[in-house]
Amino acid sequence: MGNSFIPDNSASLPLRQPQRARTGSFGQFRQETMALARRLFIQLGRRPSAFVGSIIQSLLWLMLFSALFAQAPRGTFGIEGGYIQFLAAGIIVFAAFGGALNAGVPLIFDREFGFLNRLLVAPLVSRTSIIFASALFIVSTTLVQAAAIGAVSFLMGAQFAGGFEGALIVALVVTLLVFGIAALSLGLAFVLPGHIEMLAAIFVINLPMIFASTALAPMSFMPLWLQLVASANPLTYAIEPIRHLFLHSNWSWADPVLLAPWGSLSLTGCVLVLLVFDVVAIALVGGTLKRKLG
Amino acid sequence: MEAAIRIEDLHKSYGSTKAVDGLSLTVAPAQIYGLLGPNGAGKTTTLRCLCTLERPDRGRLEVAGISVADDSRAVRHLLGYVAQEIALDKILTGRELLQLQADLYHLSRAAAREQITQLLELLDLTDRADERIKTYSGGLMKRLDLAAGLLHNPKVLVLDEPTVGLDIQSRLTVWNFLRELRRRGVTVLLTSHYLEEIDMLAARVAIIDRGRLIAEGTPEELKQRVGGERVTLRIREFSPAAEAREAAVLLGALPFVKEVIINEAQGNALYLVVAAADPLSTVPTLREELARSGLPLFGVALARPSLDDVFLAATGQTLQDADLAAGSPGKKKRK
CATH class of the missing domain: 3.30.70.100 (Alpha-Beta Plaits)
Known part of the structure; x- marks a missing residue:
């Protein structure tokens, strides 16, 4: 390579201040967020095994769990169709939750390998762009995954009754849940000492959150204490609306979809709860970022 | 003339360990300034505080007259930081990494393209720019890292051990490149273990031990003072x-x-x-x-007398001994 650092025409060293793009903060925020998200998509394209693996895993869950209760008497789960009809919503949320919970893993490796410093010394408009980029990525991949689960469960006999508009609401609900969980996972990735602790935390959180929700069994199957836990679990607020849309073609926003021990909640109510969950999550993580990073 | 960097009474502890203990120094513009000291002397911590990666416990830091504490975003615009560990995402290509960097500094599309093309050319990376970084050699990665740090044309470039682990040819090219930057008015603050590196490059040097400044001046002055x-x-x-x-x-x-x-x-x-x-x-x-x-x-x-003698005279041990005492040389302790 020789001494090619120093070109003969050294005038080529660019030194004037390079021109900045869009002047507004919002434009800049968008620019940095999209750039960070683009990196995640490039990684996905070149290293797809984790994504492919998570799709395979959720399809396996779908098949195995539905087989587990395939012989249960009709009507056991409070619905007319088979268990698969009941389960599809649970598996969609299970997959979405798993993906979102892992959102912090790449970040913690960036931290350990020093790549995060590159982001932290840059004049980002807001470091929440790191969170938004990751959430954008996870939401996109999760929606693809949810569609795959929906398609396979259809082949297995689960009809989605909710129609096109219902499907959009499913997408909205998944997005809201994933956004909040991904933000919390990223917050965890900033706070925990390293990837071992992060993986341990994910391990501890993942399955218990599923079992303490209505993913696999209806609320009415549970003892009161678990009902209380499940109705405080954000997953339940995503599962119940999706399940309702799977089962009802003539749904409306005011339908009571979640039957908690303390009363019932409408579709609108569930979406609002998820929205509040997101706001709280981003506020919590934004605050952590400020405290941790100054 | 306004100082490019001003550090006043900087204190930073991790738990009970005082990493930096009342450090003050001033770097004039368009100068190469060296921080010399053994492992654990507080060099990296000082740089990290300056680059807004750590919040000091006490003290004042300024870049081109702007307070790091009060306006960290403005300071980030002025600074380029190249950490000791090469911080690259190896699955990206060199060009993709630079494009990401350009977006983080909000360069316009046209400016980014122009700037990336020029820096790739300048650092002799053009041929490899569209290959994934994982295929690069260590020297190539360091040059890409340097290019990334320079993409937004910082007024002050902060380098932590820029040539550690590089072969002699790559070290030479980095040195020449830093001299060229200085000629163009960029202030360069670098840390090093290599006495000869600091001696050769730096107009002024601060010798640091245990978070304190023990000597400061031009390399010539310091050596003469020891006599x-x-x-x-x-x-x-x-x-x-x-x-x-x-x-x-x-x-x-x-x-x-x-x-x-x-x-x-x-x-x-x-x-x-x-x-x-x-x-x-x-x-x-x-x-x-x-x-x-x-x-x-x-x-x-x-x-x-060498800079090592300066260090010896001030601390009673050689840099090497101090490194050995501080633990495995070349490894930084991280919190």
């Missing part, structure tokens, strides 16, 4: 310790010998500081003195 000429004697290639001690007492008694140190790490060589305009003229006397006690002379080396 004296250095003579290193080896009685045998590897002298027995007792013999070395005997010789040390003998030679220490000579009027022109200011100091004798036995260097165990180098086969008990005797390290003499002599007051003589021409140190070569002292060699016959030294030899005679040894011969009188029946001691041989295996080899002699003469030297002017």
